[in-house]
Amino acid sequence: MLRTVNRVVTGIVGLLLLVLGGSVLAVGLGAPPPSWWIHDGRDDVLLSRAERTRWQDEAWWWPTVLAVLAVLVVLALWWLTAVLRRRRLAEVLVDTGDGAGALLRGRALESVLSGEANAMDGVERAHVHLTGRRLAPETRVRLLLEPHVEPGTALSELTSRALAHARDSAGLASLPAEVRLRAAKHRAERVS
Structure with missing residues (x-):
């Protein structure tokens, strides 16, 4: 939603600036001024001395x-x-146990989490995004569930399998998750 609003506002402001700048350029090059133009012609100044000192x-x-x-x-x-x-976490710092650390690409962890969530019974589609900091990542998971699946069961399976595996494999103390569940809507089909 915010991305759409950002694009619309940027487009409107850009269009207004383009029209205004194009009009100034056209009038400056000798074109007749449009009817809504606030000045009379090419040699008219934008702000007169009286307007500037008013x-x-x-x-x-x-x-x-x-x-x-x-x-x-x-x-x-x-x-x-x-x-x-940046809205996404680029990398996660994994504790290797030897005093040094390893960097795990955020997209790789997202991909693994998404694949494991997609493999769950009753999940039609899963999207995973990592947010937070390198040392304390957080996840945002969106699951599109098939109509026969209970949301509580899907949530329990996600936390006990996919999120637990990701947390353990990355050596994280915790991996907080915001999970949004939505039921898939299938169109009715005619049976003859």
């Missing part, structure tokens, strides 16, 4: 301008860190 003597003007710009900068930095932040 609020200069007001006490609230500069603090307001600076506050709005600071909020915009903070929002832009927040958005940038949200976009660049």
Whole structure:
């Protein structure tokens, strides 16, 4: 959901900036200005001297301008860190027992967990994502269950088999998991 909102907002802002920038460029190169354009023509300036100095003597003007710009900068930095932040765990540090450690690729552990969960009876499809830190990974598991499977049984089997195997093989003290279960919906078929 957040990814979709991010893409839509980025697309709308990009489209608006493209239209505005293209209009400025076209008018600057001599094209007739569009009907919604705020200036008269090619030689008109964006802000006249009167417009630039209109609020200069007001006490609230500069603090307001600076506050709005600071909020915009903070929002832009927040958005940038949200976009660049990794959602998946790239690697897990495995204790080898000899004082050194080994790095296990997060995708490899996800793949093994997903394969073992898919092999469980009554699981139609499984998706596994690792989150957290290298020393304390966490899992997010989504299981699509066939209609005949009880959710409690599937959850018990997942925790006792797949998650326990992953935790033990990686030498982790714990492997917290957020599990989302969903029932598969099959279309009714005509039997003759």
